[in-house]
Amino acid sequence: MSIEAIKEPSVIEGRPTFVDIDEQISAPIDKSPNIKYFIALGITSTMLLIGIICIGATFFYGIGLWGNNNPVGWAFDIINFVFWVGIGHAGTLISAILFLFRQKWRTGIARFAEGMTIFAVMTAALFPLIHVGRPWLAGYLFPYPNQHHLWVNFTSPLLWDVFAVSTYFTVSFVFWYIGLIPDFATLRDRAKSRIKKIVYSILSLGWRFSNRHWHNYEMIYLILAGFATPLVLSVHTIVSFDFAVSIMPGWHTTIFPPYFVAGAVFSGFAMVQNVLIIIRKIFNFEHIITLNTLEKMNKIMLATGTMVGYAYGMEFFIAWYSGSQFESFVFVNRAFGPYAWAYWIMVSCNVVFPQLFWFKKIRRNIAIMFVIAVLVNVGMWFERFVIIVTSLAHDFMPSSWAYYKPTLVDFGILIGSFGLFFTLLLLFIKAMPVISIAEVKAVLDGAQPHHTHNGGHNEK
């Protein structure tokens, strides 16, 4: 059998040339946007404006405008925080973990997913700030020398969260920017207008494609991927500690860290897949973000969705097996109590529908996979709702039980968070290459030297 027969097919379809790649990827940046883009931007910025108004009202009148009250002190704010941090995890998984596993199909989607990570973490970071009620005092979250000689509580999961999320944002941003440097240099050398040329010169830092630099660049990419991999696992682990370290029934479980990480990757992939389906259609990236890539993402969603389903089952099992009266009450109450509607939305969207991905036809059908991914995002939002609200609403003391009802302002801020995320994403699409030019070129057919065994190895 010849070598060609067992060779993996290229991840980029249609055998484009390097110049084609340059032109196709920078097309959204070079051309002035069409009316569809402005309609999309109009919708997202309207959503953002709704959020800004609701947050402004919250700052002015206080968080009494929200539905939170005793005993449900954490509600939409923390649900949204966990949801958005989770969305971010897919980006790091694609850019770092799949890089370490040498998955070439990641090249087409890595840049975009990293951008989504950054915007999702920015959106997420908003919620703890507005949740504290007085966001202008957020500086107290960091340990700094002050005249009170007071320090933050280093044993609190909420403080770990501050460190985890800020580290995650910084490292993701650095990783993303490092990846962008060569592409900025390519855009600099393609730029026709003077302003573009100056902007891309500054952003590219003067990158000149030297192989003495590429040599270190590949190393730093490996190092960053190596650091980002445990980091991304630690972030949602620490987010889950916010719950697991407490003694609340339904929260105080050791399964939370892996369960949260799997859920985060699950929802993140669903979001990346949703947005990519639209992007590849609008900008004609179908041969770079191929159907094969989308199918592989669906497989990951199937795997993580099944893990999440296992975690739901295991929670129930442990609630019974532990013999703890409060645990078992909380879980039975989740499934059959006043919040049963939320629980069954969660189970059907997260566990039942993704199982359809076992069928290859469904995995490769764009319309169906889009709908399933939307449902997964809905389901994952409800997962956080179920975890947070049902446990708090029915805790140890029956006398304080209550039913949580969100207010219009809560929904306004939720809409605003989507508005912020998608507005940033749309601006990103127009301003920067959404696909890594250098990385895609490197995985094209014929982009790497042929391995002539008698040549390469005798050199040593």
Place this chain on the structure above:
Amino acid sequence: MKNKMIYGVTGIFDTPDEIISAAKQVKAIGFERFDVHTPYPIHGMPKAMKLGASPLGYFALVFGLTGAFAAFALMTYLMGYNYPLIISGKPFIPIPAFIPVTFEVTVLLASVGTVLAMLFLLFKFPNNSHPLHDTEYIKRVSSDKFGICIEAKDEKFREDEVIEFLKSIGAKHVEVIYYDNETLNFKVNIFEWKFVTFLVVSALVVSGATYIVLNKLMFASPFNWMMEQNRIDAQVESKFFGKDNFSMRVAPVGTVSRNSNQFKFSGQPELADAKLVNPLIPTEENLRKGMKKYDIYCSPCHGYHGLGDARLNGQFPNPPSLHSEKVRNWGDGHIFYVITEGQNSMPSYSSQLTNEEKWAIVLYVRALQRAMNAKEEDLK
């Protein structure tokens, strides 16, 4: 372009295989100052160019260990020594609880530090005035071609020979890169008035904005809502409770404090004088205790030595001296009575002092009186 100086000779190749073999041949001839420019990293190129291993791994190790030790040491010092607090009944230095922050700071410092070291130390970025910029050569290698550049600084560099050599190994297009002597000798002058003005203005803007935000904005509506609430503060005039204009309420008649026995001699100072005996003996410990409580509760009006020299700037009438004939002749019980019940404008201190503390104060007042009116034999 005036003062043209040669930077190097570049050759352009079409395929990755060609550039690998070109790099090998350039290296084989013995050129040291050459570089290969490709639109993406080419597998096997570091080996062809005989580049050593990248030092970045060591940078990451050093930065990471620095982060780990710094975070751990900071937390240990702050929680264990600087301000120890008992939290959830755990030790002052709960090592498992330090793991998340230590890990995060390690990753943060290792990633950011290594990247900055690479960009600024190894690559000497940002550098947009390199001779290669804006040449036809870099525009090709940033897109679809593979180039090699032999620098004029190399010992073996002879312009014509290098051009011939590059053509002989298959370069499709050979270009000589020049640079301007002026740009080469350009020195950054940090004392230029524009730059200094920029620094001064940005310092003023940043400090001014910080000052206004922290000292003015925080105290302005609506950010002061936690401070300025619709509540009645103690010591503040208010008509809320009625015509007496007090915001504080007086306890109803007959109220007694918790854990206190009723004072048997209420309204009967002479009886208290006659019947009460100080249970404490004037040991140093008791006197110190009395002094401490006296300095806290009595000295604001009576003065540290009982002379009646109040520190309250005349907000209350100054009390008479404790060294008068009258007070010196009172029994211990009478002084105890006055502390317990108050006298004239002096209020009762029963709610602030225990009986034992009152007796300690009596001892201390006696010591003050004796010190102020010392007899001759006291000096011996």
